[in-house]
Amino acid sequence: MAAESMSLLGLEKTSLRQQALAALRRAIPTGELPPGTHLVETELSETLRISRGTLREAMRQLQQEGLISAGARGRLSVRHLDAKEIRDIFAVRAALESLAARQLCALQDRAEVIAALRAALDEMERAAQAGLEERIEADLEFHRTLCRLTGNETLLHSWQSLEGNIRMSIMFAGLERAVKNMSVQRHSEIVDAIETGDASRVSDAITAHMDGAAAVLVA
Template structure:
């Protein structure tokens, strides 16, 4: 891992663990730390200008998120997913988000929900002019918002536990294929289906969305 190529420098002296966590997560998501990269504590702590203890705390959380994994002798590296794992992740996502769709369709008044989801789609459109990181965050925010608006905390927690895996699936695919899954129209179609209140249509739309996304990512 070449220290001179890294931009993980100069953290503020407050909430160092959270800042280190955010910086490392961003580096992994954008490919600055590529899948398979061994994470050397001495190098990272120097680049981030934090203690190795603080770094270990951040790396433990990244491991829980599924962004890094332990290999031989506990050596940590950026996780690499294979095609089967990606399809499995998106199958679980389809199940969770289909549940979200059913719960949202069951609401008597969906107006506020639809308004917030359309705002999330607008954020995706605005992020299309940004770099990959902004587009990833806007895409994740849409799907997270859909789960959050159900008011089902267990559902939201289950979805959030997949976020690290979702980020890694993007890195598996590479920029060109990953961006295809951030198409605004495909997400607007989900909102349109939810607005009808037709549970079958909404779940079918989400199922097709996830199946198509997985297929794009694994090529």
């Protein structure tokens, strides 16, 4: 009985941490917690109705993701990106996603890959009629799926390590400009290029996509 209780408590704690992470990941890109905001443990733990220990676990994860950073005396605040950092992030994304797309082009049978990517496009189309949070998540899921379909875990992990920075770039630009980068048509061009199996064409498509996205964000 004691072991079962401990297991259940562990699950509950994990669930609370995940819920806190989800709430904070929403609050930062949408501007509820704008760049530079100091994160006060007592206030946040009361707002989220979780213990300070659970909150600290969530905050450590957010630091690793690049959404928050430590300043003087270790005080945590919402991170602020500058234009150079955004260009650098999207240059690395272009390299990673070009590698992913070239690996998909090399597959003899790409039918399942194309079906999965088109399903991700359909979800982006649906999310376009929903709120900003849904649009952000659908856009990220498309690119995450592109990397995941390669079966290359190192590539996927490398992409996921940039995810917090990608979310922060939305706050830098403002919501109106960020939404321009969530066009289904622009993403559909990448899928069309992969379907042809032409590695050179797909690399060009992704580089153009990322260069264009960075330009919109820092304009």
